[in-house]
Amino acid sequence: MPQKVVIIGSGPAGLTAGIYTSRAKLEPILIEGMQPGGQLTTTNKVENWPGDIEIMGPELMMNIKKQAKHNGCQIISDTVEKVDFSSKPYKIFTKNGKEFEAESVIIATGATHKKLHIPGEEKFWGKGVSVCATCDAPFFKDKEIIVVGGGNSAVYEIYHLANFAKKITVIHILDKLTATDPIKDEVLKNPKVEFIFNSTLTEIKGDDQKVTEVAIQNQKTKETKTLKINGIFIAIGLTPNTDIFKGQIDIDNHGFIVLTKNTKTSKNGIFAAGDVADYRYKQAITAAGLGCMAAIDCQKYLSKK
Ligand SMILES: Cc1cc2nc3c(=O)[nH]c(=O)nc-3n(C[C@H](O)[C@H](O)[C@H](O)COP(=O)(O)OP(=O)(O)OC[C@H]3O[C@@H](n4cnc5c(N)ncnc54)[C@H](O)[C@@H]3O)c2cc1C
Structure with missing residues (x-):
């Protein structure tokens, strides 16, 4: 039996989609990838997340993960290596050799800021x-x-x-x-x-x-x-993490996933949320908001099926 929904990515977008889809009883599986918690785990203080005057990035992401798990989202420590969206059910292949079939997919693989790759950059990342x-x-x-x-x-x-x-x-x-x-x-x-x-x-x-x-x-x-x-x-640019989706769904010239309406991608039942599809705002709260929207769009799609 295919999963109702598989979420790819565990930043604010993916985990928020996990909270909403699990509360909607869609029994989501979330594959968290090589950076559990996403970009915010690489920073120190976050002062613009509503509800917290100040919170450390890793702590914020741990809280959201806890909430997703509490609601029943199944989080898998693995990374997606390949997808096949050519026919339904959609197929997702992981680095650890697992294969998932899904009626719908929420892509929340975020983006990676380009780095200078010079001495001191990693040491002081998030500390200046x-x-x-x-x-x-x-x-x-x-x-x-x-x-x-x-x-x-x-x-x-x-x-x-x-x-x-x-x-x-x-x-x-x-x-x-x-x-x-x-x-x-x-x-x-x-x-x-x-x-x-x-x-x-x-x-x-x-x-x-x-x-x-x-x-x-x-x-x-x-x-x-x-x-x-x-x-x-x-400020030398940002690369959306979309390599594995090339040729499967529409991706623009800068590598961002193209959204056709709200969080829908060019393929029915495949949704995208967060920095992977958002070249404009690139904030934790907007990524979380888009994760919520993708979950609701996904729920509506599945209920119509
Ligand atoms: C240093 C730094 C500080 C920041 N500070 C702030 C701040 O103070 N306030 C704020 O609002 N925003 C801040 N941001 C921006 C914010 O972190 C991002 O906008 C937000 O994290 C985007 O969320 P996302 O869920 O779209 O993606 P990301 O956080 O990028 O998460 C992407 C997720 O996808 C997973 N993934 C990627 N590829 C795969 C794959 N093949 N298979 C499975 N999983 C995969 C990764 O493991 C990761 O979990 C900061 C960013 C950085 C880098």
């Missing part, structure tokens, strides 16, 4: 190294920070951060910003913002608690200098 100004800008009030990147998402991050930081140094590998968004002009004329072009970060240094310094290399002259700073925002 951030990828989300909306999430972390208030932590850098009156501080000196760096933004790495020069595209549209970088200029939005800079614009937002300029309301908080004392000084922003933008490090960009090219000789000018590549952003096309008009907000670029605001950023260029902001006296708080300085630019170092043709350059990359080569190292992030700090003490046990926080970032204190970075090394910057000019790519043309190969000259290296250090800069004392309090934080780094990496």
Whole structure:
């Protein structure tokens, strides 16, 4: 007998879908993937989750997981390697050699922020190294920070951060910003913002608690200098985790799952929620909201069958 619903991913979107589908008696199976709890498990303080003035990311995700399990969602520690959505029931194959059949699927595999892959980045990830100004800008009030990147998402991050930081140094590998968004002009004329072009970060240094310094290399002259700073925002893009769905459902040019209506994908009975289909908001609360919507859409789909 196929499962009524299989959820792929255990971030805010997947686990919220797990809460709703289990409370709707759909007996969901959730495959949690290689990052149980999703992106928020890589950060420290979260201050914008409604109901908690401040909560640590891993604790928040543990609470949501507990709630999903409490309602009967079956959580499986495995990763999906392949799917076959060509005919019903849909088939899901995992790394540990399991195969699931499902009448419907909720995809909540999130996205991965591109990293610099330089010394210090992992050590200070979530401790001064951030990828989300909306999430972390208030932590850098009156501080000196760096933004790495020069595209549209970088200029939005800079614009937002300029309301908080004392000084922003933008490090960009090219000789000018590549952003096309008009907000670029605001950023260029902001006296708080300085630019170092043709350059990359080569190292992030700090003490046990926080970032204190970075090394910057000019790519043309190969000259290296250090800069004392309090934080780094990496804004060089994000890759939706959709490789395994290519050729099975519609995916846009940037790798995001295309939603045809609400949380429906191009294939009947396959729904998507969270950062995997959302290039705009990329927040825990919006991912959770989309997980709820996908669960309700899925419930309606199954009830019509
Ligand atoms: C450092 C950092 C700090 C942040 N701070 C905040 C904040 O303060 N407030 C806020 O609102 N947002 C914050 N965000 C953004 C927020 O974490 C994301 O918007 C949110 O986690 C997206 O949720 P999601 O469920 O869509 O996906 P994710 O959290 O990305 O979870 C994806 C899930 O899919 C699973 N998965 C992926 N591939 C597979 C596969 N093949 N098989 C099975 N499972 C798979 C992973 O294991 C993971 O469990 C932060 C992000 C980062 C990186």
